Amino acid sequence: MIAERFPAVRGVEAIPFSIAPRRGAVSIIEMVVLASCIIAVIAALALSNRYAVDIMIRTFLWAGLALAWNIAGGYAGLISFGHAAFFGIGAYTSTILLLNFGVPPWFGMLAGAPIAACAGALLTQACARLRGPFFILSTLAAGEVIRIAALNWRSLTGGAEGLEIPPVPNLVDMVFRSQWPYVTIVVAYMLAMFALSAWIEQTRYGYYLFATRDDEDGASAIGINPSHTRTAAMALSAAMTAIGGTLFAQYFLYLDPTHVISPDISFQFALICAVGGLGTASGPVFGALIIVPLSELLRGLLSQSTSGLHLVIYGIVVIIVILYFPSGISGAIGRAVSRVSPAGGFAARVQARKYDAQA
Amino acid sequence: MSTILQLLVSGIMLGGIYAVMSIGLTLIFGVLKIVNFAHGEFLMLAMYAAWAIVSATGMTTYTAMAVVTPLLFCFGLLVYLVIVRPGIEKPHLVVVFATMGLSIAMQNLALVAMTADLRDVAPLFGGTPIKFGPLYFRVELLLGFLISIAITLALMIFVKRTYIGKAIRATVQDRDAAMLMGINVPRLFLLTFAGGSALVGIAGCIMLPLYSTFPTVGLNFVLIAYVVVVLGGMGSMEGAFLGGICIGIVQSLSGYYVAPAYGQMFYFLIFLLVMIFRPNGLLGQRGAAMVGINE
Numbered sequence: 001m002i003a004e005r006f007p008a009v010r011g012v013e014a015i016p017f018s019i020a021p022r023r024g025a026v027s028i029i030e031m032v033v034l035a036s037c038i039i040a041v042i043a044a045l046a047l048s049n050r051y052a053v054d055i056m057i058r059t060f061l062w063a064g065l066a067l068a069w070n071i072a073g074g075y076a077g078l079i080s081f082g083h084a085a086f087f088g089i090g091a092y093t094s095t096i097l098l099l100n101f102g103v104p105p106w107f108g109m110l111a112g113a114p115i116a117a118c119a120g121a122l123l124t125q126a127c128a129r130l131r132g133p134f135f136i137l138s139t140l141a142a143g144e145v146i147r148i149a150a151l152n153w154r155s156l157t158g159g160a161e162g163l164e165i166p167p168v169p170n171l172v173d174m175v176f177r178s179q180w181p182y183v184t185i186v187v188a189y190m191l192a193m194f195a196l197s198a199w200i201e202q203t204r205y206g207y208y209l210f211a212t213r214d215d216e217d218g219a220s221a222i223g224i225n226p227s228h229t230r231t232a233a234m235a236l237s238a239a240m241t242a243i244g245g246t247l248f249a250q251y252f253l254y255l256d257p258t259h260v261i262s263p264d265i266s267f268q269f270a271l272i273c274a275v276g277g278l279g280t281a282s283g284p285v286f287g288a289l290i291i292v293p294l295s296e297l298l299r300g301l302l303s304q305s306t307s308g309l310h311l312v313i314y315g316i317v318v319i320i321v322i323l324y325f326p327s328g329i330s331g332a333i334g335r336a337v338s339r340v341s342p343a344g345g346f347a348a349r350v351q352a353r354k355y356d357a358q359a
Numbered sequence: 360m361s362t363i364l365q366l367l368v369s370g371i372m373l374g375g376i377y378a379v380m381s382i383g384l385t386l387i388f389g390v391l392k393i394v395n396f397a398h399g400e401f402l403m404l405a406m407y408a409a410w411a412i413v414s415a416t417g418m419t420t421y422t423a424m425a426v427v428t429p430l431l432f433c434f435g436l437l438v439y440l441v442i443v444r445p446g447i448e449k450p451h452l453v454v455v456f457a458t459m460g461l462s463i464a465m466q467n468l469a470l471v472a473m474t475a476d477l478r479d480v481a482p483l484f485g486g487t488p489i490k491f492g493p494l495y496f497r498v499e500l501l502l503g504f505l506i507s508i509a510i511t512l513a514l515m516i517f518v519k520r521t522y523i524g525k526a527i528r529a530t531v532q533d534r535d536a537a538m539l540m541g542i543n544v545p546r547l548f549l550l551t552f553a554g555g556s557a558l559v560g561i562a563g564c565i566m567l568p569l570y571s572t573f574p575t576v577g578l579n580f581v582l583i584a585y586v587v588v589v590l591g592g593m594g595s596m597e598g599a600f601l602g603g604i605c606i607g608i609v610q611s612l613s614g615y616y617v618a619p620a621y622g623q624m625f626y627f628l629i630f631l632l633v634m635i636f637r638p639n640g641l642l643g644q645r646g647a648a649m650v651g652i653n654e
């Protein structure tokens with residue numbers, strides 16, 4: 001109770017992970033992540049049916065998107081329920097450029113990213129004073145503004161009918177007949193996001209982020225500019241989410257505001273991170289590896305009886321994980337590892353604490 | 360002239376209904392310092408419960424309120440004990456994500472149990488509007504507005520006069536000091552959460568005759584409720600009423616003069632402007648938005 005009031009007391013809490021030593025380039029938990037990804041790819045290869053590969057593509061795409069969300073939500077503590085807007089900006093920018101000007105999505109996604117980054121920076125600057133639920137609800141409202149704008153700006157976005165990318169296989173247009181090019185692209189995207197996250201954790205900027213997140217007053221007292229730090233994190237996160245949006249558009253070949261910019265998409269980003277472990281590079285990957293196949297498989301299994309049952313189970317799983325493993329699966333694994341090998345598990349334990357330290 | 364008057368009056372009435380829907384959210388927020396992200400689904404449950412009672416017994420939704428309100432009270436109690444209480448001492452994100460999980464589960468349970476069909480009840484008096492001078496009202500809107508005024512007044516008196524009301528105000532102002540003064544804060548949390556849910560029950564009964572219910576009905580309304588609550592200042596009941604009326608008027612005017620589709624955009628923009636320039640809302644606690652909640 002007292003700790004809630006006095007930053008000095010909370011500052012102590014933040015120490016264990018700001019002095020976190022990294023054991024080499026890859027920690028145990030990161031090896032677990034990579035191993036599970038490889039297993040997922042091999043499993044899909046072995047099954048080699050379209051359905052399994054489709055689930056795998058979705059899983060890795062969502063893992064990359066959740067990692068992008070995590071840069072703002074986990075590292076900077078900017079819990080955003082408006083990321084669907086950035087996702088939508090990315091998807092729509094590249095698609096509109098492709099359909100109207102014939103710009104290949106490979107370049108289109110590089111156009112969407114800066115636009116989303118500006119939007120993210122603007123939002124963070126505008127809401128600079130807000131904390132907790134106030135910030136969350138503002139991002140939700142901002143996402144809705146973008147959705148309604150996209151829904152009504154028919155000449156640009158096609159309104160509620162949406163936009164369709166012609167399904168003509170072509171490397172330049174990033175449309176393929178086979179699923180394997182998509183697998184390569186989403187795995188590359190996820191690995192890039194993972195590397196970016198792991199890199200941020202090690203850089204000075206990453207420590208700025210953690211310091212700002214855990215104790216803003218303390219951070220500014222030692223010369224960090226909290227506003228710049230936060231804004232940069234949100235801009236980076238928004239840009240990466242926009243790139244994921246382009247990939248989404250190219251894989252599904254269809255966009256409409258109600259599905260692409262819906263709050264449900266934003267909630268999904270956040271929930272994957274929360275289930276996996278917020279503020280860690282491994283958490284979003286674990287979250288996606290569990291949640292996406294779970295909900296897709298349940299959808300497949302239960303679709304005969306009733307639609308929606310898979311999401312009921314999904315919701316209940318989310319509640320249980322959040323309440324009983326508040327540092328997510330990544331945190332739970334971290335604790336288990338540290339129990340088995342106390343010395344080797346230090347980095348993992350530190351990772352597990354990241355969530356706990358975050359208020 | 361009479362068009363503007365008509366629009367204003369309908370807007371105010373609509374706002375009263377939005378206020379009832381939001382007042383439970385603001386009450387829970389003020390006392391527990393949490394946002395219930397399943398609030399919209401509570402409303403959906405209330406509307407379905409009211410619909411089930413009306414279609415089974417043939418009574419009106421206003422009499423069904425006598426059953427739906429206690430039902431939602433009990434449901435709130437259950438949700439508090441199972442989901443909110445285990446998470447309330449943890450970082451505030453735990454409750455945010457847990458209630459979000461609940462929202463997904465409830466929404467889809469409704470989809471499984473009730474399908475995506477729209478459910479509505481027959482209008483009162485065959486849907487003939489009441490004429491009052493140059494103005495016309497839907498009976499349900501007028502009734503809803505009157506009930507909402509009664510509820511708001513009753514709540515204000517309750518909060519000002521009774522012991523529990525004083526305890527609520529003390530806890531809103533300073534939870535630790537309230538605890539030190541001998542207020543049983545955990546029990547107050549339980550009562551507030553259940554009471555806030557019961558208010559959603561009343562809102563559901565008022566809203567069912569005006570709108571039909573379907574599994575995702577909550578999302579639209581909960582977004583309005585967030586806007587109303589933030590506009591009025593989180594935790595302020597008078598603020599929620601004022602905020603509700605503002606949003607009602609904005610919706611009614613923009614729906615007529617601009618386009619209904621852009622109406623939503625207007626109140627989200629108002630929301631963002633309020634957040635940027637007056638983050639504590641019209642009547643909120645000073646500094647609440649800056650400190651963040653339950654840090």
